[in-house]
Amino acid sequence: MKAPASTRAALVAWYDAEKRSLPWRETRDPYAIWVSEIMLQQTRVDTVIPYFERFLERFPSPRALAEASEDEVLGAWSGLGYYRRARWLHAGVREVVARYGGEVPEDPEARRALPGVGRYTAGAIGSIAFGKAEPVVDGNVARVLARLHGIATPLGRADTERALWSRAEALVEGPRPGDLNQAVMELGATVCSPRAPRCEACPVASECVARRDGRTAELPAPKARKKPVDAPRVAVVATRRGAVALVKRDGPLFGGLWELPLAEGAGRTAAREALREAGVSARIGEEPVAALEHVLSHRRLLVEVWRATAAKAPDARWVEPAELGEVGTSTLTRRCVEQALGAA
Ligand code: SF4
Known part of the structure; x- marks a missing residue:
């Protein structure tokens, strides 16, 4: 099932006009997209920018990163936190060199089988670098889709995840899948914020269920959290x-x-x-x-x-x-x- 062409067109037009200029948007190199997506997990854009630039300068290709020692990689990651991400990236890139001659595979199954590459990261690389209609759901996308479609079950639950991925899949079918995915991510990051979304600036406000029903403060329903x-x-x-x-x-x-x-x-x-x-x-x-x-x-x-x-x-x-x-x-x-x- 494809999403209406008008929804997709509104999102992509808004993205073309409003997107922030970020270093990983200047490239379609799948390795660079991969590095950026891993760094951006749990870390703010402003913090990631200098790390991303330094990291790519030091390790400009999968081969350069694969040949580095774990100490060098962790040194370059130092201060970004969640070091497991760096170790997974290193392991994934080593596999790309060992099995695919240093080229990130275009085949979605092969990409998803790499260490540390989940469905989200595989989809981001596939859609942005290779122009494939592969969906992504991260925190920002989940918030937009839950509000847009009125998905009211709590985040993290299997039925919610299924509903979100199936909406994301429907949305990405069609031209410019990478920009479409990035449009939804960007909308979640800059307009459809967790508190006080700026619905008046939203390109899909006219079809948003949460907005229509006055439920933007309730949706998405939060995950049941364990206290640290x-x-x-x-x-x-x-x-x-x-x-x-x-x-x-x-x-x-x-x-x-x-x-x-x-x-x-x-x-x-x-x-x-x-x-x-x-x-x-x-x-x-x-x-x-x-x-x-x-x-x-x-x-x-x-x-x-x-x-x-x-x-x-x-x-x-x-x-x-x-x-x-x-x-x-x-x-x-x-x-x-x-x-x-x-x-x-
Ligand atoms: S209308 Fe508001 S709540 Fe709905 S998607 Fe847009 S910004 Fe989010």
Whole structure:
């Protein structure tokens, strides 16, 4: 089922006139589109722009990225957060080089089978770079479509997802699928905002169910959210001649990044445990030097920051505080170092 041609035409005309100029809109290179889409997941456009430009300058092709080490990739991603995205992108690109000679595949099934490429990312690359009628549904698109068609079931539920994808599929059938998808994304980002949508500026206002029924504040119905769980942690800023000891972490939390010794719990015993686990020996202070809160998607870390000196650690990487930005490290580590060395 195709959406009415008038709806599609109104969206594309509005996009032509109103779209923001963004660096990833200057290209149809599927690799560049892929990088931008991964960076834009959970991160604001303004934040992404300089990262996107630097990343492509440093890794201009799938081959260049595939040949880089994980450390280099995480270093370039440093500060963007959600590092799993960078690892997936790296893995996906390595597969593109190994299996497809470094060319992002045009075939939708092959694209979707790449590590870290879900239906949304595959659809964005397919429609924008290859001009294929492949749908996309992200948060912005879901909001527009739920309001436009009066889809009232909560986001995240299987029936809602089915309804949204089927509406998106119907909409993208026809000419200029990439621009059509981007029009809906842009509309969600700039006009059909979560609070106070600017319906008077909307190209599809005359057919919008939520607007007609006065339900823009209710739709889309939010996902049932779990509250983030509080998780006490200690982090130790251990130094030697002014340089900070960082160790490579395994596991889901900051895995693969260069991080401070970190352990569950609170107090000096937990701080000692953090050093021990990280293979660092050092003279630890009597009291924590700072406490901070760090919110992740599902956990609120309550972090006690400890200071230790005269550190020795055979496997550590020693980093000057001013150079932390060049290493693949989390924002949490940077915040802890700032607090500890400011407080020392
Ligand atoms: S009319 Fe308003 S609520 Fe409906 S799609 Fe447009 S901006 Fe969103």
